[in-house]
Amino acid sequence: MTPAGLAACQVTVSYGRQRVLDRVDLHVAPGETVGLRGPSGSGKSTLARVLALLHAPDVGHVTLDGRPVAGARHRLPAAVRTRVAVLFQSPRAATDPRLSLTDIIAEPLRATGTPPERARDRAVELADLVGLTPDLLTRRPHAVSDGQLQRACLARALVHRPDYLLCDEATAMLDASTQAHLAAVVTDHQRQHGTGVLVITHDPALMTRWATRVVDLPAPDGVPPTTGPAR
CATH class of the missing domain: 1.10.8 (Helicase, Ruva Protein; domain 3)
Structure with missing residues (x-):
């Protein structure tokens, strides 16, 4: 039986001739906070957009609680697309x-x-x-x-x-007090609603405080991603 959660299954995405993600798997369980790390160009933001149902992968698929999701954006029913939300780095963009x-x-x-x-x-x-x-x-x-x-x-x-919230460098442009407040709001929401959270950040201290499990994405020509505890 496929476990409950939001999952990328063997996801591959290319922009032109450049392959950004190559057969990537990632799973976020309800109530879990997963950290996503990787060097620039490893496809972290692209993976977040795929999981947020904003970009359909070239190969592979996304599942929501074990059910494959076909399509992206407004091609999906509102009841599906509103289950996943994303918070981007630049609020002005x-x-x-x-x-x-x-x-x-x-x-x-x-x-x-x-x-x-x-x-x-x-x-x-x-x-x-x-x-x-x-x-x-x-x-x-x-x-x-x-x-x-x-x-x-x-x-x-x-x-x-939403059942799943994806934070893509969402606190990178903020001062420390605002970072702490937003993280506290997300954590409270998670506790109340059992929300699964994905955190993308280059801040090791934030990753350590927030994530219970960390996935490392390699550079595009690297090896498959590895999983480990937040350290």
Whole structure:
């Protein structure tokens, strides 16, 4: 029987003639925090996008609780794609500069047909959870700091109560106090909902504190990835 969790199964991805991932396997169990390490060019972010159901692999597949997922993005039913959320490194690249923070947080709800009032209430609830004060919610990205905008992005990622959360260098651009706060929010959400978390980071201290198991991706011409405890 295939174990519950989010898994990449023999995933291969190429961009043109460059093979970025070659037959990669990775499994994140419910409630588990898996760290993903590797040198630049090893395909960490590409693997995160595949697992987030944003990019379909050339070969191999993703499974959700043992069921293969065919397709990516809006080709998938909302009930499937909303089970996985991703928090990227750059909040400014991941947000529409024309939207207020409230609208950024509520964006996934509106995309799945949630009534505007319910979407707004949920956005306000999550804004408070991630430490955004009410006066910030009407502002647009240019009027807030990177840390404040990343808090809004985390709230957006949690808006559907995802079963799996992928953090791709999500704290790299933040000061230490904001890093600690966002990590605490994710950990609390994980404890309450049994969320599986994947953490990609170059910060050894953060990896040690956060991940219970670490997967190492090799450079593109290296050997298959190895798994070990966080150290």
